[in-house]
Amino acid sequence: MPQTPPVPQDVLDLVQGAQRILLTGHVRPDGDCIGAQAALAQLLAKLGKEVVILNPDPPEPVFDYLGELVEYHAYEGGDVPAHDLLMLLDISELGRCGDLAEPLRLAPAKKLVVDHHVHHGAEWWDAALVDNTASATGVLVYRLAAALGLELDAGIAAGLFTSLVTDTGWFKYSNTDAETLRIASDLVEHGVKPHELFGAIFQRHPASLPHELGELLARMEYHADDRLAVLTTSGPSDDLGGGSDMLLDILRAVDAVEVVLFLRHTGDGRAKLSARSKRDFDVNALARRFGGGGHIKASGATLEGPFEDAHQALVAAALEELESQLATGGPAE
Numbered sequence: 001m002p003q004t005p006p007v008p009q010d011v012l013d014l015v016q017g018a019q020r021i022l023l024t025g026h027v028r029p030d031g032d033c034i035g036a037q038a039a040l041a042q043l044l045a046k047l048g049k050e051v052v053i054l055n056p057d058p059p060e061p062v063f064d065y066l067g068e069l070v071e072y073h074a075y076e077g078g079d080v081p082a083h084d085l086l087m088l089l090d091i092s093e094l095g096r097c098g099d100l101a102e103p104l105r106l107a108p109a110k111k112l113v114v115d116h117h118v119h120h121g122a123e124w125w126d127a128a129l130v131d132n133t134a135s136a137t138g139v140l141v142y143r144l145a146a147a148l149g150l151e152l153d154a155g156i157a158a159g160l161f162t163s164l165v166t167d168t169g170w171f172k173y174s175n176t177d178a179e180t181l182r183i184a185s186d187l188v189e190h191g192v193k194p195h196e197l198f199g200a201i202f203q204r205h206p207a208s209l210p211h212e213l214g215e216l217l218a219r220m221e222y223h224a225d226d227r228l229a230v231l232t233t234s235g236p237s238d239d240l241g242g243g244s245d246m247l248l249d250i251l252r253a254v255d256a257v258e259v260v261l262f263l264r265h266t267g268d269g270r271a272k273l274s275a276r277s278k279r280d281f282d283v284n285a286l287a288r289r290f291g292g293g294g295h296i297k298a299s300g301a302t303l304e305g306p307f308e309d310a311h312q313a314l315v316a317a318a319l320e321e322l323e324s325q326l327a328t329g330g331p332a333e
Contacts, residue, residue, distance in 0.1 A: 004179065007147035010127040014112050015148065018085035020050045024104065025089050026096040027056040031166025031201065033090035034059045036114070036137040038066040038159030040089065043141070043150050052081045056098035062201050066162065069155045075100040080107060087112045090137040092119040092130060093293075114140050117294060118284065135175040138163025142183050154191030161192045166201065169245070174297065209243050216247060223315060224322050226256035232311055233264040248276045259283065261318060263303070263311055271303040271310040286321050290314070 015021075021044055025033035034055070041051045058074040059067065066072075080103045088094070092115045094101045110126040116134040129140050138160045145152065152160075164184055168176045171184070188194065221230050229251045240247065244262060251260045259281050262274040273290065275283035277297045284299045290313075292301020303310035 004143060004146075005131060007129060007143055008127065011112060011129045011144070012147060014085055014110055014127050015044070015144070016047070018049065018083075018110070020081075020083045021052075021085045021087060022081055022083035022104075022109070023051065023053045023087050023089060024097060024100065025055050026091045027098040029055050029057060029059060029090070031063060032136045032138060032163045034063055034066060034072065035159045035162030035164075035166065036089045036141045037072075038070045039138060039156045039163070040087070040114075040141050040144070040159075041070045042153075042156045042159065043145050043148070046150050047148070052083070054080060054100070056100045062204055063162065065197075065200050066159060069158065075103075080104060083107065083109045085110050085112060087114060088125075089114050089141075090117075091115055092117060092125075092128070093121070094124075114144070116140060118296075120288070120293065133177075135173075135177060135180040136163045136167035138167075139179065139183060152187070152190045157187040157190040157192045158197065161187045161194070161197060162201070165194075165197065169249070170198065170202075175295075205243060209240070212240065213243060213247055213250075217250070220251065222257075224319055226254070227258045228315075228318055228322060229254065229257045229260045230311075230315060230318075231260070231262045232307075235265055244274055248274065252276060252278045259286075259318060259322065261314060263307075263314060265307055266302070269304075269306075271305075271307050271314075273301045273303060273314065275299050275301075281322065281325055285325075286318055289317050 023037050023041060025037060037053050041053055044051045053070060054073045054075055056075055059072055086104060086107065086109045092113045094105055097104060113125045113128040113130060114137060115130050116132055116137055118132050119130065129144060131140060134140055142160055164180055168180060216231050219232055248260045248262060251257055258278055260276045263271050266272050273292065275287055277283045282296045284294055284296050287293055287299035287301040290301040290303050292299060294300055303314060
């Protein structure tokens with residue numbers, strides 16, 4: 001069996017030495033982020049730690065079953081809870097914590113990053129459990145549990161399974177590897193019922209969703225010999241939640257499509273980008289042009305300015321990246 005990467009000793013020392021631990025994540029936390037938080041909070045409680053989860057935004061309603069296991073708090077301003085260790089999950093940059101970033105930066109506590117994204121810039125933390133080959137942050141939490149000698153239970157397994165399936169597209173994305181599937185098998189043995197979690201996460205959309213998806217698909221445009229598909233909303237739009245991934249997957253099912261971009265009005269003069277690729281295109285390079293980031297095949301960003309200007313700038317940048325990456329095999333400089 002392949003060797004699992006070890007957890008650095010300084011990570012173990014920080015966790016074991018802390019008593020009050022604050023867990024946080026990125027704005028609009030997704031299933032990977034809050035699933036990993038749910039599992040980690042329960043694991044740390046087994047060690048007798050005082051744990052608080054504080055995110056910039058509340059979890060999506062579809063993850064309410066995790067809220068029955070742990071308590072999530074959304075930042076509303078003011079001081080953050082007293083803590084001697086901050087653990088950032090699913091991010092390595094405090095800037096992605098929104099309004100919560102500055103209070104966390106000023107807090108005197110040690111900082112520990114647990115993340116599977118590519119980090120850009122200097123290492124600012126005290127310790128890090130980072131592996132950008134891991135399919136989900138939950139994989140890293142699973143490794144941490146093993147290194148600490150902690151037993152799993154059904155609640156912890158539910159959090160970890162949520163993390164895995166939301167970041168691997170229920171094991172259909174290319175980041176699904178042997179370690180991911182071994183962990184998933186272990187989680188099922190610890191009480192996870194996959195069909196129940198699938199129903200909770202992916203089969204609770206409102207009756208309006210098919211109509212909304214139809215309207216968006218009617219606005220879809222192709223570029224670059226159908227290799228680039230772009231979707232835009234007609235006006236300020238609420239987040240579709242899991243419906244966004246459904247929409248992007250429909251377009252990735254088109255044989256010629258390599259890149260899918262979904263740009264929606266946020267209602268505050270900006271535009272929110274979700275970018276996905278199917279084969280080799282690096283959408284992280286594209287997203288970073290606009291101050292965003294993520295994974296090679298799944299990234300996002302927030303674009304400033306009038307929506308139509310943002311739309312045109314995004315398409316132009318995507319076409320430039322397509323041409324460059326096709327010619328050189330790498331992102332444009």
